[in-house]
Amino acid sequence: MQIQTEKSVEDWYNRIGVRAPVNLESICADMNVIIHRAPVPGVALCESKIIVLDSRLNSIQSREQLAHEMAHILLHCGGQWYQNRIYIQQQEWQARNLGLILLAPIHLLREEIGPGDSIYTLLPFLAEKFQISASSLKFRLNILAGALTLAM
Numbered sequence: 001m002q003i004q005t006e007k008s009v010e011d012w013y014n015r016i017g018v019r020a021p022v023n024l025e026s027i028c029a030d031m032n033v034i035i036h037r038a039p040v041p042g043v044a045l046c047e048s049k050i051i052v053l054d055s056r057l058n059s060i061q062s063r064e065q066l067a068h069e070m071a072h073i074l075l076h077c078g079g080q081w082y083q084n085r086i087y088i089q090q091q092e093w094q095a096r097n098l099g100l101i102l103l104a105p106i107h108l109l110r111e112e113i114g115p116g117d118s119i120y121t122l123l124p125f126l127a128e129k130f131q132i133s134a135s136s137l138k139f140r141l142n143i144l145a146g147a148l149t150l151a152m
C-alpha cells in the first residue's frame with residue numbers, strides 16, 4: 001500500500017511537473033478543489049470538493065492542513081459523522097500518511113539525500129526546501145529511513 005501510494009504520487013507529480021516545494025494550491029486547482037479560509041477547524045467537504053482551512057494557522061501549519069484535507073478528498077468521500085470511531089481513526093491515519101507524501105514525496109526527497117546523510121543535518125534544509133514543519137518531516141523521514149539510506 002505504502003509503496004504503491006508513493007509510486008502513484010510520483011507518476012502524478014511527474015505528469016504535472018511538480019517540484020519542491022510542492023505547490024498544493026495549484027494541484028487543488030487541477031483537481032477542481034476550491035479552498036476557503038475561515039477561523040474554524042479545517043475540513044474537507046468531499047462531494048462539493050471544498051476544503052476549508054483554519055485561517056488562524058501559520059503558513060506551514062496551513063500547508064500541512066491543506067495536504068491532510070487533500071488526502072481526505074483523494075481517499076475518502078462522504079462524511080465521517082455516521083462512521084464508527086475505529087474507521088475514523090483509520091481514515092485519519094491514512095490522511096496523515098498521504099498528506100505527508102503529498103508534501104514530501106520520496107522521489108523528490110531522494111534528489112536531496114546522499115548515501116549516509118544524517119537526518120539531523122538534513123532536517124532544517126529539507127524542512128525549508130519542502131516547506132514542512134521539522135516535526136512532520138522527521139516523522140516522514142523515520143518511515144522512509146531504510147528506503148532513503150539515511151543515517152538516523
Ligand SMILES: [Zn+2]
Nearest residue numbers: 068072092095
Ligand atoms: Zn483528517
